[in-house]
Amino acid sequence: MLLLSFTTTLSAQQPATPRYVILITIDGMRGEMVDDPLMPSPFLKMMSRDGLRIKHVVGIPPAATYPSHTTIVTGEVPARHRVFYNRPFLWNKDTARISYWYADSIAVPTIWQRAHEAGMKTASLFWPVSTGSPYIDYNVPEFWSLDYSCDQMEYIKPSCTPLGILDELEQNACGKLDTITYQAGSMQRDGRTAAMANYLMNHYQPRLMTIHLITTDYSQHALGTMSERLLQDVGSVDHAVGSIIENLCLTHRMDSTVVIVMGDHGFCDYSQTLSPNVWLCEAGLLSEKPGCEWKACFYGGGNTSFLYMRRSGDKKTLRRIRKIIDNLPAEQRSLFRVVEKDELTAKGADPAAVLALEPMVGVSVTNNRIGAVVEQRKGGTHGFISGQDATTLIAYGAGIQPAQQDTIRQTAIAPWVLQLLGIGK
Numbered sequence: 001m002l003l004l005s006f007t008t009t010l011s012a013q014q015p016a017t018p019r020y021v022i023l024i025t026i027d028g029m030r031g032e033m034v035d036d037p038l039m040p041s042p043f044l045k046m047m048s049r050d051g052l053r054i055k056h057v058v059g060i061p062p063a064a065t066y067p068s069h070t071t072i073v074t075g076e077v078p079a080r081h082r083v084f085y086n087r088p089f090l091w092n093k094d095t096a097r098i099s100y101w102y103a104d105s106i107a108v109p110t111i112w113q114r115a116h117e118a119g120m121k122t123a124s125l126f127w128p129v130s131t132g133s134p135y136i137d138y139n140v141p142e143f144w145s146l147d148y149s150c151d152q153m154e155y156i157k158p159s160c161t162p163l164g165i166l167d168e169l170e171q172n173a174c175g176k177l178d179t180i181t182y183q184a185g186s187m188q189r190d191g192r193t194a195a196m197a198n199y200l201m202n203h204y205q206p207r208l209m210t211i212h213l214i215t216t217d218y219s220q221h222a223l224g225t226m227s228e229r230l231l232q233d234v235g236s237v238d239h240a241v242g243s244i245i246e247n248l249c250l251t252h253r254m255d256s257t258v259v260i261v262m263g264d265h266g267f268c269d270y271s272q273t274l275s276p277n278v279w280l281c282e283a284g285l286l287s288e289k290p291g292c293e294w295k296a297c298f299y300g301g302g303n304t305s306f307l308y309m310r311r312s313g314d315k316k317t318l319r320r321i322r323k324i325i326d327n328l329p330a331e332q333r334s335l336f337r338v339v340e341k342d343e344l345t346a347k348g349a350d351p352a353a354v355l356a357l358e359p360m361v362g363v364s365v366t367n368n369r370i371g372a373v374v375e376q377r378k379g380g381t382h383g384f385i386s387g388q389d390a391t392t393l394i395a396y397g398a399g400i401q402p403a404q405q406d407t408i409r410q411t412a413i414a415p416w417v418l419q420l421l422g423i424g425k
Contacts (some may be wrong), residue, residue, distance in 0.1 A: 018398035020257040022197070022209045023111075024074065024242065025127075026237050027065060027217035028264025028382065031055060031392040033234050040235035043242035044394060047261065051396035052106060056407040058390050059265050061349040061356075064302035065217070066100050068264035068410065069128040073210065075414030077348020082107040083129055085301040085349040089308060090289055094290040098314070101143050103133035106173045111208065111417050112136050114215065118423050119182060120207035123200045125193055127210045131153035131159050137201050153177040173199035177231055184352040187236035194240035198247040207421060211244075213237050220380035221419045224269040245396070256398050258420055262413070263391030265302070265382040268361050269331075274335050275368040276305050276357055278322050288369050296321060298357065298367070302383015305365040306353035318354060321418030333373060335363045339385055347385060358385050 026033075032054075033042045060071045062085065070076075070083040076085045083100045089409070103110075106129060116135040116283040117152075123131050123138035131141040139161040144152050144173045153166070170176055182189050190213050197211050212399055216237055219229045228335035229289045241261055276298045285295045295317045298305040316358060325338065338358040357366055364381040382389040391418040393408075418424075 010214050018206070018256055018258045018420055020201070020207055020209075020253060021417055021420050022201075022211065022257060022259045023059075023072070023417060024211045024213065024259065024261045025264050026221050026241075026242070026261060027081075027212065027214045028266055028380075028399050029216065029261075029391050030265050030266045031069070031390075032225070033179045033216070034392060034394065040231060041238040042251070043238050043245060045262065045395045047231065047241075047259070047396040050402055051394055051400045052402075054262075054393040054395075054406075054408050055404065056178065056387075056390040057262060057393050057410055058387045059410050061344065061347045061385045062302035062304045063265035063307075063389050063391075064383045065264050066128045067301075069212065070100075070106055071410050072262075072264065073112065073127075074106065074108050075411050076108050077411065079345075079348040080108055085299070086128075089297075089299045089306075089350075089352075090292045091310070092287070092290055092292075098146075100129050101131045101141070103135075105129055111414050114418055114423050115208040115421060118383035118421070123197075123206035123209040124198055125185045125200075125206065125210070126212045126214070127290060130210075130211065130363050133161075136161060138162070138165055138168070138204055138206060140196065151178065153182060155170075169196045169199060169217050187215055187233060189213075190215050190236045190244070190272055197244055201247065202251055203255070208417070213240055220267045222379060224243060224378060224380045227397065235407070248397075253273075254397060258395060258397040258400060260393065260395045260413075260417070262357050262393035267380045267388040268303075268384070268389050268404065269362040269378070270303075270359075270362050270381050271376065271378050272335065272362065273364050273366050273377050274305075274332070274357075274359055275366045275371065275375075276371055277367060277369045278371065278373045280321070281320060281327075281369045283320065285326060286369065295424045298365075300365045300367045300383075302351075303359060303364055303381040304383050304385050305357045305367075305388075306350060307345075307357075308352060310355055318422060335359055336365075343385070349385075356385065361388050402420065 034048050066086040067078045067083050070081050074081045087099050112135040115122050121137050126141050126142045128142045131143045139168045142155045145155040157166050173313050174195040215233045219233045297308050336357045336359045340360050
């Protein structure tokens with residue numbers, strides 16, 4: 001019903017199919033970044049005023065960067081697209097430095113595939129789970145070496161499409177990229193990404209372009225949802241979006257382009273952390289180090305902790321875990337709710353998870369196995385199941401009239417993008 005309402009709204013105000021669609025994600029984008037007058041976001045405010053604004057985009061479980069970005073380009077929940085977390089759960093092995101980088105992890109068609117098969121050029125910049133996609137003509141994926149001492153930008157060049165495209169972008173658009181000029185979490189990164197996007201649009205005219213801007217995620221994780229650094233980062237990402245809009249105007253493409261700006265998830269502040277694996281280690285159900293003997297393990301996907309069992313159907317161990325939870329001190333038990341299998345299934349979470357713990361707002365979960373179960377610590381987090389960290393969306397450009405809508409689901413985005421491009425089901 002939400003999808004029907006959403007697409008009907010768009011269809012009613014869009015008389016013709018735009019030639020180009022640019023889909024931009026601002027990692028960790030919250031509605032306050034647009035609505036709060038103290039936020040330095042004049043371009044986002046203008047686009048919201050003059051375009052379509054969806055106040056709340058409700059994510060998938062968990063609302064984390066990689067599964068959320070995959071839902072955005074597929075229209076499917078994780079149970080169907082099979083990208084469950086940023087880093088895969090590898091059954092008690094260490095996954096601290098591994099991510100779902102490769103596009104062949106996605107089990108369903110993407111908007112890149114549908115557009116490519118329709119004969120349209122596609123482009124993408126630093127989109128998660130896009131490495132090696134045969135459907136992206138101009139692709140600089142989000143990908144990095146496990147050797148953090150290496151030159152990361154040189155490392156990813158062989159994975160870019162076509163070969164040599166990143167060298168071309170460095171020479172003609174953004175300048176040399178290195179750990180200073182393109183550091184993750186650096187404000188320089190947003191502007192240089194926008195320069196790459198403008199070059200690709202001007203020289204190759206992709207009908208569909210996806211762009212991932214990341215800086216606001218870093219400052220919110222570190223400092224929460226309101227800090228001086230976040231204000232600086234919002235100004236940076238707003239300028240990057242504005243430069244893309246300006247370029248479309250200067251090249252006379254604004255009247256044939258729809259620009260969609262949205263988040264992958266929102267953010268909530270926290271002041272405490274909860275580490276449920278400490279319970280399992282103390283009960284002898286989990287080793288203190290990954291890779292050793294275990295019977296059960298909690299795995300944090302964003303800010304929800306999912307329970308996995310080594311042996312499927314191990315009811316005895318599951319009963320022990322439920323008893324541990326039931327017998328917790330009140331000050332710990334009040335910090336979370338138990339999400340049962342039926343709810344996980346209904347919302348499209350990993351089918352292998354037997355239950356999950358969703359903390360209250362103000363609490364963040366960790367994968368720690370030793371130390372205190374509850375610690376006092378401040379920062380920002382996301383990854384809830386119940387939608388407390390919903391993001392927001394703005395659409396601006398060809399055929400888009402000023403309008404507002406309250407809520408849609410993240411699964412509605414991909415069908416709408418295909419509709420904009422004139423690609424049927």
